[in-house]
Amino acid sequence: MLSNELEEQNIKETIEKDERYCSFCGKIITKHDEICEYCGARQMMYPAKKWSTCLLLFIFLWEVGAHRFYAGKPITAVLFILTIGGAGIWWIIDLIMILTKNFTDYQGRKIKS
Known part of the structure; x- marks a missing residue:
């Protein structure tokens, strides 16, 4: 068996x-x-992450990848810091993903509530 x-x-x-x-x-x-x-x-x-919190963290603390730490993605948050937001490209992509409510947490759930 x-x-x-x-x-x-x-x-x-x-x-x-x-x-x-x-x-x-x-x-x-x-x-x-x-x-x-x-x-x-x-x-x-785990409870869903709040979209407004993610957006505010991105607006005020994007330099330290706070929105990625909040989403439970510490490895990409550190990479975000080291590359200064992917020389701006990653920063723009994250901004679009957050504004369109397509940014996801570490479990793949959209942060949209």
């Missing part, structure tokens, strides 16, 4: 955009599942 479980896991090595791993049993579930259908464990659901 253990070999069947291993085969099942090896068949599907990559997960789809709307899926994630259960934080308790490791099985693949949809991102929006509150309870894992395999082990019954309640999943950690």
